[in-house]
Amino acid sequence: MDELLREFLTETSEYLDTVDVELVRFERNPNDSAILRNIFRLVHTIKGTCGFLGLPRLEALAHAAETLMGRFRDGEQAVTSRDVTLILATIDRIKHIITELERTSVEPPGRDDDLILPLERSSGGPGRRGIDPAILAAFDEPEAQPPGEERPAPSPQGAAAAEGADAAAGTRQQTIRVAVNTLEHLMTMVSELVLTRNQLLDIARRQEDNTFNVPLQRLSHVTAELQESVMKTRMQPIGSAWQKLPRLVRDLSSELGKPIDLVMRGADTELDRQVLEVIKDPLTHMVRNAADHGLESLAERRALGKPERGTIRLGAYHEGGTITIEIADDGRGLDLAAIRAKAIARGLAPAAEVERMSEAQVAKFIFHPGFSTAEAVTAVSGRGVGMDVVKTNIELIGGVIDIHSEPGRGTVFTVKIPLTLAIIAALIVSVGDQRFAIPQMAVLELVRVRPGSEQRIETVNGAPVLRLRERLLPVMSLARLLGRAGAKEDDDGFIVVIQVGRQRFGLLVDAVFHTEEIVVKPMSRKLRHLQVFSGNTILGDGAVVLIIDPNGVSRILGAQGVDAAAFADALAEMEEEREEEIEATALLVFRAGGPGQKAVQLSLVTRLEEIDATRIEWIGDRPFVQYRGRLMPLVTAHERLVIRKEGMQPILVFSDAERAMGLIVDEIVDIVDERLTIDPVPQRPDLVGSAVVRGQATELINVAYFLPLAHEDWLRRAAVPNAPVRTVLLVDDSDFFRGMLAPVLRAAGYRLALAGSVDEALDVLASQRIIDVVVSDIEMPGKTGFDLIESMRIDQRTRHLPVIALSSYISPAIVERARRYSGVEFVAKFDRGGLLAALAASIDGYGAAA
């Protein structure tokens, strides 16, 4: 075949697919001139090329269609559904001629007056009138042999259609099939090239002579890029398989007399070409089924009070390293009773068994060969071939198909295709001396864990877990999973946090390297039973690496009972504690006035001292000690504590620039890092609260209570005995930041209310809770801190509340804006000291004003 002609054919069939889609869109939005211009341009291009190549039939058809579209474009004529049908029919004819052209290299003989005349008539000839409905009816049946064409030996219609379809697919497949094979070969070659390059680089490294370095480096870059490009060329957006669907649905819609909307999401989800080819037909079939069986008739929908327009939704997305495609309709749902009856009638299973089956099991019968429950066999579907073929095709590439149906609400088919054949980004990790790849798609984050560090593996009932923010994460050691009895302890390394569906878990590995684009190769049949692996790949350095299957690991975890359910209780507990959940705090643990453990935040303590008891002096009933050239007042940490008369007396020194105080304790026990969950202790102003430290109930002392006992003016606020504890409303959208600030404020003696957004904050303010001061982040998604302040200023009850605005960056504009509101103090977000000072000042000021 002429090279030019071949190129024309390939290009034209691509154009025509686009025109199909665009026309359907256009019919919906007849005023969208952009779509129209696009269609016009495509048809115009086809016409121009036809003339050039000497293809009179095509040229005449394209010309007539172009003329009509030109009138739409110029606004000379309103678009009618009829006109669009006519143009679509013309495009079908053009396709048919192209198919023949491809087969025989010449235009088939025949005339197209049946189309051209109505087109011309539509284009506003003076005698414009309606198109003969018989003609339109003929176009609606695409399998019918186009009229006006003389076939020397008419073949049976079905055969002709099949042949046409094959050949039509040939135009594209030819390119794709060749491309895939070539690409496969290219891929192998590139892999070889990479290996060779690596060897060269290795040799060059050991050579004294470095004249090769520059060209080698270039070679290295080019190779890497080449590898990447070759890998990428195998990918195609799933949208290309959906291209025909809008047209299909439109045709079905008019054929079945049901108005149908087709909604497509995730059309840019990329799939390997080979996978795409395999799922194209099953998808088309399922959409066809949804339109025919799934959606009710117009009358039925009206009677049920459902929207007249039925909706078919197509969605595609990547999930946990698989590609999920959903085909959903909002129709009647599966008629399970009919399916049961039919399954029994067909003898697919004994009646008793069928009766016992769950709905999900019953629904699966529709995948049985020859199973069709449609009462009337329509032209569209219901011939009893289909769903079994769909299932077979999907399973062929290792996919699974699932049905979910609700009576009266609709049916959702979920097709999951594994990565096989796909190219994915993978995280390369290692266990022992072996590397593995984990699909990046499933990886949420990486956490470094070490025994004794803040991030460490703990156990709940013997099962390893990681506390990750507000959640307990089940952890599985990859080494254990792979049956490698670890000589090493299972608590040092990296946790790869993985999400599969709704399940989240951590996989412990020894080391994490980098992310690499990999071509997934299927596992050998001998190894396919291993749930842990989804395939293997060859890395850039030529090594074969196994790909971990997050779904498989999740299943194994589930089988071991380490699923979300096992952690439900613990999780619920964590959720409850959420307000109190805070970061680990360094604590000084001591005893005073009894065997119970007491603690104070280490950061507040200036020094630990042991003084000779004989050096303690008494002024009246108050003890003092000469300390660093000054007289330092001493206060006992507990009223029952007896100050020693001899030996060494341990004290904790608290000081600021001018003053110092010694807190007398019985014994300093330890310094520990602990995540504090503080429970308030009523009627005890000397305590911040109680918490579990090293497994023991521990009283956390309130330093602010003791300071004024030494120096009455140290903290004016606390000078009043039993001063009411002030409540701070902390507003920040970041869990992390709230968690970080909460202990600081609690330790400073404030009671806390927390809010994650402005709306939450306003709810708290509107509730009965008494709030003394509001500390709010300025930059929050949605409503900002300024919105909060403005809302507060409108409300009588909150108008005078002091506000401290936090901002992580300081711009003059923000400072200026904060100043416009009276009673608003501005503090940089990470300035704890500044925040505490501002809080103390604002509360004093507020107290004075009130």
Add this chain to the structure above:
Amino acid sequence: MSAIDPAISASAVDDGIQYVTVTVGEQLFGIPIARVRDVFVVGGLTPVPLAPPEVRGLVNLRGRVVTAVCMRRRLGLPARERTVGTVMAVGLEQGDESFGLIVDGVGEVLRVPADTREPRPPHLDGRWASLASHIHRLHDRLLVVLDVDAVLSFDGDGGGG
């Protein structure tokens, strides 16, 4: 990594069958040459945790991933004391999958006259019996002909391949 050229002894005129000969332990085995894709040196074996013991690992053979099957383990023989020199494998194909059968050594391609063919001795060890299709009497020793599909059919296959 040189492929064995099937034309090596094609000059012979008799209708004998050609075998690629391999040794495992003391035994000489023959693999029908039509089933042999190539013979290669195994380098960079990636072990597969949890795999059946017969699978030694995966090998990158010029961009193809080949499953390396250990003939010793397949025959129930102990592992070699110490691997001397290179590890040799015979490339086989089954369906659309590539396998490498790891053997102790690869010998020449033999054309064996059809009349030396004998059924496998009835007292052959069960495991061996299942892997051998028949034997040939050579002038100084016996050649056990391997049934490639049987060799590649072991646990984990699911379908019994």
